[in-house]
Amino acid sequence: MYPRLFQFGHIAIPTNGVFTAIALIAALALAMQTARRLALDPNKIWNLGLIGIFTTLLGSRLLLVLFNPSDFLAHPFWMLGVIGIRSQGIFYGSVLLAICVCLGYIFAGRLPLWRTLDCLAPAAAFGIAVHSLGELAAGSNYGTPTTAPWGVIYRHGLAGLWSGTPLGVRLHPVQLYEALIVLTLCAFLLFRLPRRAYEGDLAGTFLFIYGISFYFLDFYRGDRSFVCRGAVTMVQLVAIVFVLAGAALWLRRKPAPLRQHLSEYDSQTQIR
Numbered sequence: 001m002y003p004r005l006f007q008f009g010h011i012a013i014p015t016n017g018v019f020t021a022i023a024l025i026a027a028l029a030l031a032m033q034t035a036r037r038l039a040l041d042p043n044k045i046w047n048l049g050l051i052g053i054f055t056t057l058l059g060s061r062l063l064l065v066l067f068n069p070s071d072f073l074a075h076p077f078w079m080l081g082v083i084g085i086r087s088q089g090i091f092y093g094s095v096l097l098a099i100c101v102c103l104g105y106i107f108a109g110r111l112p113l114w115r116t117l118d119c120l121a122p123a124a125a126f127g128i129a130v131h132s133l134g135e136l137a138a139g140s141n142y143g144t145p146t147t148a149p150w151g152v153i154y155r156h157g158l159a160g161l162w163s164g165t166p167l168g169v170r171l172h173p174v175q176l177y178e179a180l181i182v183l184t185l186c187a188f189l190l191f192r193l194p195r196r197a198y199e200g201d202l203a204g205t206f207l208f209i210y211g212i213s214f215y216f217l218d219f220y221r222g223d224r225s226f227v228c229r230g231a232v233t234m235v236q237l238v239a240i241v242f243v244l245a246g247a248a249l250w251l252r253r254k255p256a257p258l259r260q261h262l263s264e265y266d267s268q269t270q271i272r
Contacts, residue, residue, distance in 0.1 A: 002137050002156070019134020024053055027127030034119045037193060044109050045119060048102055055101045059094035092238060114249075117203035118196065125186035125206060129179045136175035139165035142222045143172030164223065174220040181213045204249030211242025 002015050028049045035045040106116055135141045136152070139159030143152075151170035159165040189202050196202060218235045232240070 014138060016134045016138035016140050019137065020131055023127040023130035023134070024049075026130055027123040030126050031120055031123035034122055034190075034193060038115055038119050040111065040115065040119055044111055045116070048105055048109075048111070048116070049120075049123075051105050052098045052102045055098040056094045059097040060090055063090045063093050092234065112199070114200035114203065117200060118193075121202040121206035122186050122189040122193070125182045125189060125210070128210075129183045129186065132175045132179040132182070136173060136179070139163050141175055142166070143174035143220050144222050145169055146172045148172070166222065171222060172220045174217055177220070178213070178217055181217075182210065185209055200249045200252065204246045206246070207242045207249065208246030211239045211244075211246060214242060215239035 028046060031045050031049055032042040035042045103113075105111075106113055132141075139154040139156070140163035142154070142163065142165045145166075147170065150173065152173045153170050154160075154165045154167055157167070160167050165171075185206065189206060192202060192205070215236050218233055218239070221235070
């Protein structure tokens, strides 16, 4: 595979980083389209996405510095700008911080919470799919060994250096499994968009289905960090939270005049 997409002198452009950037841009573009269909302000949705992205990036660096102060004092520019975040605790901590900040923006901007989450659900699924393809190409978040003919073998030394990927071993393409699942989920959510039964329907569906797949796909990941011996991994704990949150959204279902939002969008389109 290709962990390094381009090489300019001593500067290497990692494939995973490029795919991550493409995933974020594509997810933001799709979120703006679904915002129009749900009679939401596309500019506010764009700002919400940017706030979430930058909060995650800055939060991960901040947590990295807080948990590794001596390394930061010794190599400040290296830690802030070069190394990747390989700690699951730091990554999920930064995501939790981003969620809190985004919720603050939603309430401050007077965006309807559940409809906004419905708007973001297909975009999140599409972004995860593109990002997973980047991981497949780079060898990060690799799978467990397998004898299946569709297994992938990484031979590039940078895959082992940057991601700890086993070289010369046939592995489950778990990144491809995830990409196919969330692409299908994204298509289903877009199909369901004009047919929502209540506000929060798409968000609950995304969290529930992705949480289940996230949980079982973790058994095929080669780099599994257990919380304690014999317990579930941190990834699986997050997946369980997703499933419970999705189930909670389903349980709170309240029929709403959703057709009104779609008619508002149609009338705005005709005026334009």
